[in-house]
Amino acid sequence: MAKAEHHDSVRSWVVWIVSITAYLIAVTQRTSFGVAGLEATDRFDASASILATFSVVQLVVYAGLQIPVGILVDRWGPRAMITGGAALMMVGQLLLAMADSVGAGLVGRFFVGAGDAMTFVSVIRLLPIWFSGYRIPMLTQATGMVGQLGQLLSLIPFVALLHAWSWTPAFLSLAALSVLGFVLALVLISNGPLSNEVPPAPARARVLLSNAWREPGTRLGFWTHFTTQFTTNVFLLTWGYPFLVSGQGVSPATASGLLSIFVLVALVAGPVLGSAVARHPHRRSAIAFNVIGAIALSWLVVLLWPGQAPMWLLVVLIVCVALGGPASMIAFDFARTFNPSHVIGTATGIVNVGGFLAALVTVYVVGWLLDLQQKAAGSGAELYSLDAFRWALSFQFLVLFGGVIGMVITRNKARRNMAARGDYTPRSARGLSGRTEIE
């Protein structure tokens, strides 16, 4: 991509810092309900499955809105979407602060999920508007990394407020945080001189969607996100904690400590993967395949380990699974480099569905397989036994395998298209031709 005058300017950095602040606030809102589980059980007089419904509603809303959001980013620009997202999250947290029934709480969580869904894709869309191409892989990673810190904001100051001030004031303070995000985004984010650079976006959503989907590079991004990210989500959102505590016999405090490795790995691996992608853009899918191989191998060893796995092996597993988060950012690089700028938002939305869709299916099937084994073993059988987890979590291999097949097929299609345009040769794939923007 040619470097425009406004690229990498002071204004670019201001826009980026404000947009990643908006994303960090969105991740804080996203993860806040999870850390308030015990208080929510009391407040709503809810069972474990009702509590799980809150997470599922939020995930379904998030994943379901990615494509509409991507299309709207291309039509309205990222600024309107980021400010709109902050406003929705503010409404959602206000509703949740006041809610005293499950129904009212779910409506609040719906708004939070919708606002959250509008933020990430818009922030990623701002990067090629404001920065030159060689910086973007690193900034994409940095965006993902900073967002993960939102989990820490939920875990430390929000939990402290919840304990010190109780439910309503704690959730009101989260609504106030979104007001801050709204004002900052409204005043400081700009869509840039987009109109001078790109043809106007096609008016019809269907055209945007079909343009983005027809590009094999978008589908390569979708499958890359699908395969790299879902094990991270499955572990963090649902099954990691019960697997560690009930399956592997780890204490709850140690399990929480192990889960915090995810944030650490995101912080360390993000810059390493970002600079690898920037230096070897022709090796992007190879980097993703290596991470997927590490995830599959570590799960295989842990699930086949006779008895409970030693602590060092659990740490290795978590480090490998956590690598999936930063590796999934490679998928957005595919969306950006394979598509013309007026469909990048739509393509990014399509890509971002991948990991969340795979996680939703896996979370559900793993739960179903655990239930099935308990029923088959007869009354009194343990639900979360290590053997039951071995079989249930093995479902992940099927999803990994399906994702890899999707990646290989779409990568071959992308290469064929590029070869037909004269942009790809086996030599360029080995990085010998000096070409950059290929997979």
Ligand SMILES: N[C@@H](Cc1c[nH]cn1)C(=O)NCC(=O)O
């Ligand atoms: N892969 C994640 C973000 C990430 C980066 N490093 C670790 N995780 C992703 O796709 N995020 C989308 C979102 O909305 O957060």
